[in-house]
Amino acid sequence: MNKIKVLFLCSRNSARSQMAEAFLRKYGGDEFEPYSAGLEASEIHPLTIKVMEEKGISMDGLCSKSLDIYLNDRFGFLITVCSKAEKECPFFPGVSIRLHWPFDDPAAAQGSEEERLESFRKVRDQIEKKVIDFVENTDKYSNIKDNFRM
Structure with missing residues (x-):
């Protein structure tokens, strides 16, 4: 069975898109093949790794x-x-459906390490919820679902 390929895109691929990819791997089962990228690649933020490990997800x-x-x-x-x-x-060739999920950038958070960790946790939890909702409601695209299996 072909999986639905999903690309999560953010500015640096250091936090939000990495979290989304990891959560879709966890919750998407055999239905999805997730990827992530950034407009300008950097390194995965250490706090991304830490907050995902809190959820039992290794990066x-x-x-x-x-x-x-x-x-x-x-x-x-x-x-x-x-x-x-x-x-x-604004344009990406080879994409069937484009969605926008705006999340705050946790890497831009200021303050103590604990305050920055709280920002990462907040965004992580928002992304997890959105990914679960996406997985559970992908059927709303069922009329064209077979067309975007890759």
Whole structure:
């Protein structure tokens, strides 16, 4: 069975898109094949790794990736998870459905480490909820679902 390929896109692929990819791997079962990328790849933020480990999700072996490596690929969904990615990537070839899930950038949080951790946890929990909702409600696209299996 072909899986539905999903690309999560944000500005640096250091936090939000990485979390979304990891949660879709956890909750998507055999239905989805998740990927993530950034407009400008950087390193995965250490607090991303920490808050995902709190949920029992290891980020070992993952790295930040640039959008460029996926330009010739086809995806059922492109989901931007930040306003910068939504604005700066107005067109992406090979995408059936494009969605925008705007989340605050936890990497921009200021304050003590505990305050920054709380920002990462808040965004992590919002992303987890959104991914679960996406998985449970993908049937609303059922009229074209077979067309975006890759």
